[in-house]
Each structure stands twice: as C-alpha cells, then as structure tokens.
Amino acid sequence: MQVLSGVLCPFCGCCCDDIEVVIKDNTIIDVRNACALGASKFMGYSVHRNTKPLIRKNGELVETTLDEAIRRCAEILAEASYPLLYGWSNTSCEATKVGLELAEEVGGVIDNTTTVCHGPAILAIQDVGIPSCTLGQIRHRADLVIYWGCNPWCAHPRHLERYTSLSEGRFQRAAWKRYLSRLILESARKRRYRAAGRVIKGGAAALPAEEEKRWMLPPPEERKLVVVDVQRTRTADLADIFIRVEPGGDYDVLQALRALIRDEELDVDSVAGVPVEKLEELADIMVNCRFGILFFGLGLTMSVGKSRNVEAAIKLTRDLNMYTKFLIMPMRGHFNVTGANIVSTWQTGYPYAVDFSHGYPRYNPGETSAIDILSRGDADAALVVASDPVSSFPRRAVEHLVKIPFAVIDPCLTPTALMADVVIPSAFVGIEAEGTAYRMDHVPLPLKKVVEPPEGILSDEEILRRILREVRRIKGKSQARKN
Amino acid sequence: MVSMEFILITGRTIEQGKFKEHAKTTEKYKGNVAICEMHADDMYRLGVKDGDNVKVTTELGSVVVKVRKSKRIRTPGMVFIPFGPWVNSILPSETEGSGMPHLKGFKVKIEPTSEPVPDIKDLLLKTYGVKK
Numbered sequence: 144m145q146v147l148s149g150v151l152c153p154f155c156g157c158c159c160d161d162i163e164v165v166i167k168d169n170t171i172i173d174v175r176n177a178c179a180l181g182a183s184k185f186m187g188y189s190v191h192r193n194t195k196p197l198i199r200k201n202g203e204l205v206e207t208t209l210d211e212a213i214r215r216c217a218e219i220l221a222e223a224s225y226p227l228l229y230g231w232s233n234t235s236c237e238a239t240k241v242g243l244e245l246a247e248e249v250g251g252v253i254d255n256t257t258t259v260c261h262g263p264a265i266l267a268i269q270d271v272g273i274p275s276c277t278l279g280q281i282r283h284r285a286d287l288v289i290y291w292g293c294n295p296w297c298a299h300p301r302h303l304e305r306y307t308s309l310s311e312g313r314f315q316r317a318a319w320k321r322y323l324s325r326l327i328l329e330s331a332r333k334r335r336y337r338a339a340g341r342v343i344k345g346g347a348a349a350l351p352a353e354e355e356k357r358w359m360l361p362p363p364e365e366r367k368l369v370v371v372d373v374q375r376t377r378t379a380d381l382a383d384i385f386i387r388v389e390p391g392g393d394y395d396v397l398q399a400l401r402a403l404i405r406d407e408e409l410d411v412d413s414v415a416g417v418p419v420e421k422l423e424e425l426a427d428i429m430v431n432c433r434f435g436i437l438f439f440g441l442g443l444t445m446s447v448g449k450s451r452n453v454e455a456a457i458k459l460t461r462d463l464n465m466y467t468k469f470l471i472m473p474m475r476g477h478f479n480v481t482g483a484n485i486v487s488t489w490q491t492g493y494p495y496a497v498d499f500s501h502g503y504p505r506y507n508p509g510e511t512s513a514i515d516i517l518s519r520g521d522a523d524a525a526l527v528v529a530s531d532p533v534s535s536f537p538r539r540a541v542e543h544l545v546k547i548p549f550a551v552i553d554p555c556l557t558p559t560a561l562m563a564d565v566v567i568p569s570a571f572v573g574i575e576a577e578g579t580a581y582r583m584d585h586v587p588l589p590l591k592k593v594v595e596p597p598e599g600i601l602s603d604e605e606i607l608r609r610i611l612r613e614v615r616r617i618k619g620k621s622q623a624r625k626n
Numbered sequence: 627m628v629s630m631e632f633i634l635i636t637g638r639t640i641e642q643g644k645f646k647e648h649a650k651t652t653e654k655y656k657g658n659v660a661i662c663e664m665h666a667d668d669m670y671r672l673g674v675k676d677g678d679n680v681k682v683t684t685e686l687g688s689v690v691v692k693v694r695k696s697k698r699i700r701t702p703g704m705v706f707i708p709f710g711p712w713v714n715s716i717l718p719s720e721t722e723g724s725g726m727p728h729l730k731g732f733k734v735k736i737e738p739t740s741e742p743v744p745d746i747k748d749l750l751l752k753t754y755g756v757k758k
C-alpha cells in the first residue's frame with residue numbers, strides 16, 4: 144500500500160492540490176481530502192471506462208486497432224476543408240498545445256468549452272479589463288465574499304473551505320461556527336415550518352415565505368458572505384445575506400448598485416424584484432469592506448445580457464475601487480479550462496474560437512465559435528477531445544455534428560462517442576497521465592500520474608501527436624502527387 | 627390535459643456532477659439529470675405528484691422527464707432542470723453573435739404525460755437519428 148500526497152484533483156476549477164490517494168496494486172483504494180465530486184472521480188474513474196479503439200462500419204461501432212483508429216481520424220481531418228477541433232478543458236495544457244498545432248496544420252477551427260460557459264466573461268474582460276488576484280490573497284485577506292449567479296456548494300464544493308469564507312486566513316478568521324449554528328437554526332425552523340404545513344389547509348405552500356426576512360449580519364470585523372442568485376441554492380443557505388434576483392434581472396441590479404455606491408437616488412421601489420433598501424444595505428457593506436471579492440458564475444454569462452452582465456459586474460468592481468479594494472473573478476468550471484484559454488492565447492493570441500482556415504489565426508466569437516459553426520452547418524468534420532458536446536450542446540448544433548464525420552478522444556464512452564465515427568480511448572489526465580493545469584486564478588499546477596493506465600492506452604497528448612504525424616504524412620503524400 | 631408555461635433555469639447539481647464523470651449511460655445519471663424540479667404549488671396546479679412524468683416543450687421540440695418537488699425554488703412559475711442531454715435536446719442554439727447560446731431563463735410549456743422518460747440511447751436515437 145502506498146499513500147501519495149499533494150495530488151491535484153482533476154475535476155473542477157478549484158484544482159485542490161492537497162488530495163491524498165491510497166494505492167494498492169496499481170488501483171486507487173481510497174482518497175482523502177477530496178469533496179464528493181473529486182472523490183467520485185478518483186474512486187469511480189475506472190468503472191465505466193472504455194479501453195478499445197472503435198470505428199464505425201456499416202452504421203455500427205466495431206473494435207479496431209489503435210493505429211487504424213488514428214489513421215482514420217487523421218484521414219477525416221486531412222480531407223476536411225473546415226474541421227472543428229473541440230473540447231480541451233478536461234485535458235492537460237500539453238495536449239492543448241499539440242491540438243493547436245494540429246488545428247493549424249488542417250486549417251480548422253479550434254474551440255474549447257469556454258464557448259459555452261465563460262465565453263461572454265472573456266468578451267467582457269477583453270472590453271473592460273479585470274481587476275483580479277490569486278485565491279491565496281482572498282483566503283488571507285478578503286472580508287467580504289460575494290457569489291453572484293454561481294453555486295459553489297454544488298459546482299466547486301471546496302471553494303468556500305479552501306479559499307473563502309470557511310478557510311482560516313492569516314488576517315481573516317474562518318466563519319465555520321457561525322454557519323454551523325445558522326444551519327442548525329435553519330433546519331429547526333424548516334422542521335417547524337413543515338409541521339405547521341401539515342395542519343394548515345393548502346400545506347406549507349400556504350404559509351408566508353418568512354425566511355426571506357432573515358437578515359443576520361455578523362460583527363463588523365468578521366468575514367461576510369453574500370449570495371446573489373435567482374433561486375435559493377445550498378450556498379445561499381450559508382450566506383449572511385441572500386439576494387434573490389428575478390431571472391434575467393442581473394444587469395439591472397448591478398447597474399442599480401453602481402448608482403447607489405455613487406450616492407445617487409433610485410426613484411423606484413425595487414429593481415428586478417429586489418427592494419431598494421436591500422440594495423442600499425448591500426452597497427453600504429461593499430463600500431465599507433476592506434478587501435472585497437466578487438465571484439461570478441454562469442448565472443451572469445448564460446442569462447439575457449451575457450457579456451454585458453459581466454461587463455456591468457467588472458465596472459461595479461472598478462467603481463468600488465474608488466473607495467476600497469475590490470476584486471472580481473469568474474468561477475471556472477472544468478479543471479483546466481483556464482489552461483486551455485492560456486495555452487491558446489499564448490500560441491495564437493486568442494483564448495478560444497480560433498479559426499485557422501485562412502492560414503493565420505482569426506478570432507470572432509459568434510462566427511468562429513463551435514455552436515455557431517455547427518448550427519450554421521459549416522464544419523465538415525470534427526475532432527472532440529475530452530468533452531461531450533452531444534450532451535452539452537443545444538439541439539441544432541448536435542444535429543449537424545452527428546451528420547458529419549467526427550472522431551472522439553476520451554477515456555469514457557460518452558454519448559458523443561456513441562455517435563462518433565472513430566473513438567480513441569485515452570488515459571485519464573491527472574490520474575493516469577501527467578500534465579499541467581491552470582487553476583481558476585491562473586496559477587499553473589502539476590497534474591500527477593498516480594496509477595498506470597491500462598495496457599495500450601496513451602495520453603491525449605501522445606494520441607494527438609500521432610494524429611498530427613499521420614496528418615502530415617497524408618498531406619505530404621497528396622502534395623507530392625500534385626507536384 | 628393542463629399545460630402551463632414556466633421559466634426554465636438550467637444549472638449544475640452535485641449529483642449531476644458526481645455521475646457525469648462516470649458513464650452517462652447509467653440509470654443513476656438518468657435519475658439525477660432527467661428531472662424537472664418544480665414548486666409544490668405548481669405541481670398541485672398541474673396535477674402531478676413527485677416522480678410523475680411531464681413533457682417539457684419549447685419551439686424546438688419536447689422531452690419527457692420526471693417531476694421532483696423542489697426544496698429550493700421559492701417562486702411558483704420557475705422550474706429547474708440540471709445540465710444534461712435531456713434538457714439540451716430542447717434548447718435553442720441562437721447565440722446572437724456571442725458564441726454562447728441562451729441557456730438560463732427562457733419560456734417552456736409543461737404538461738403531465740404518461741410517456742416514459744427515454745434512456746440516453748433512445749433519446750439520442752429519437753432526437754438525432756441513426757448514425758450511418
């Protein structure tokens with residue numbers, strides 16, 4: 144039995160690097176420190192995995208050799224005139240780098256999952272810039288933490304514990320006890336509420352929603368947690384202040400806050416369902432903190448307004464810096480989506496949706512982004528790496544994707560793989576292969592190899608290298624024929 | 627049969643996250659993703675119970691999922707479906723030039739149904755046809 148410590152969890156953008164993995168005979172038998180999501184990945188990664196290269200023949204996926212699968216994949220890409228290379232956020236920076244080389248070689252478009260999560264945030268950042276910092280700074284200094292349109296309790300479970308309210312910083316105490324007692328009070332209240340609901344006609348629904356009235360502010364010297372969302376999430380249950388915004392109302396609320404911190408009067412009673420007094424109080428807390436941080440999630444980037452919402456949030460942060468120190472950070476989802484952006488920017492100048500069809504990199508999200516290319520029906524082949532667009536893309540885009548020839552490189556048989564023409568199994572990066580990942584605050588961290596992959600399974604990077612070599616060979620041949 | 631209009635929100639849940647990294651073909655994934663969380667009042671009005679099947683319709687098509695009484699949604703008129711292939715098969719793909727489709731907060735029609743919730747393979751087959 145062997146215990147490996149300091150392992151990085153390859154799941155979400157928190158990139159927790161304090162995981163301990165217990166290994167026996169090349170199998171993971173236990174993980175420590177990880178949250179439910181991370182643990183389920185470490186413990187269950189091998190259960191439903193795919194270890195066989197597959198190729199579509201007469202409408203059926205049949206087993207084949209790795210060389211054959213790589214050759215077919217290279218053929219698909221080399222023959223296409225406008226292939227799409229999509230995925231990248233669940234693999235290492237090294238693999239993304241080879242992917243970019245491949246995209247240039249085949250004159251295609253390379254896009255990562257940013258396009259369907261924080262793409263609008265990047266557009267906003269390119270417009271107005273971003274005042275940000277590392278998560279370590281936040282842990283030690285932030286006395287006001289705001290989560291806007293995100294739910295770390297479910298999507299980044301250890302974010303609170305490692306970097307914000309529940310972490311013990313050098314200058315800021317953890318707020319564990321306060322939250323614990325609040326949770327106990329809250330669950331007692333819910334029990335009473337349910338009991339009352341049983342005796343009242345119409346059930347609990349007939350009772351007034353009293354918990355919204357609750358305002359429990361901690362003493363001024365303690366860290367505060369504010370959650371703004373359209374529904375009361377599990378994170379909101381912990382918050383000192385929870386503000387419910389009507390769906391699609393984030394932009395209005397952000398602009399109202401900007402007006403309030405400039406001491407302007409609002410001549411309405413409520414903004415997007417939030418009473419103005421509540422906003423005034425929040426504006427006060429923001430101006431009076433010493434170090435504030437606003438984390439935002441898909442609630443801003445996926446709702447009406449998209450990049451404009453994020454822009455308003457960044458401008459709010461900028462305005463607040465006239466009074467105090469205030470920073471802002473997107474809550475990135477996949478563990479290496481930030482890395483995909485960084486490698487892409489460093490190689491081509493652009494973070495996602497890079498089009499090489501003219502021979503040089505071009506970037507125009509809305510035109511060169513994956514969903515648009517697929518919905519317009521432009522792509523004539525695709526390569527999907529460590530991603531599952533059939534599950535995560537809207538229908539029209541998928542309808543086109545399944546019509547064109549495409550290959551998938553993934554450790555699992557995902558719905559996308561089930562619809563593919565070529566499936567190449569790969570090693571789980573961060574478990575069976577090494578690499579580099581970027582945490583959501585742009586800190587690069589090493590991904591470790593903790594167990595050996597099954598026989599014959601290569602890493603994404605190696606598979607991509609082989610495809611690239613094969614593509615070059617095919618292209619060289621056709622070039623020679625032309626000459 | 628009654629059919630009502632709702633505002634649909636999509637998002638992550640911890641259960642969805644736990645199972646998405648394994649295979650998406652498992653019953654557990656389906657049980658945690660092919661669901662529609664709804665306010666108790668709305669369920670009453672629609673005449674459905676916890677675990678009944680409902681058909682969610684947008685202009686692109688419809689999908690059958692199971693109703694779950696929400697402990698989170700406080701305002702009637704709003705429903706939540708976790709990210710996954712079921713809800714994605716009825717989402718619009720217009721990005722309005724931003725590269726990003728509109729995935730939170732749009733109108734859907736919901737009605738009770740006796741049709742079963744499709745398995746992922748059937749869902750793919752029904753929505754996208756057989757790959758040749």
Ligand code: SF4
Nearest residue numbers: 152155159178181301
């Ligand atoms: S919070 Fe994210 S990175 Fe950390 S253990 Fe959980 S899933 Fe892994």
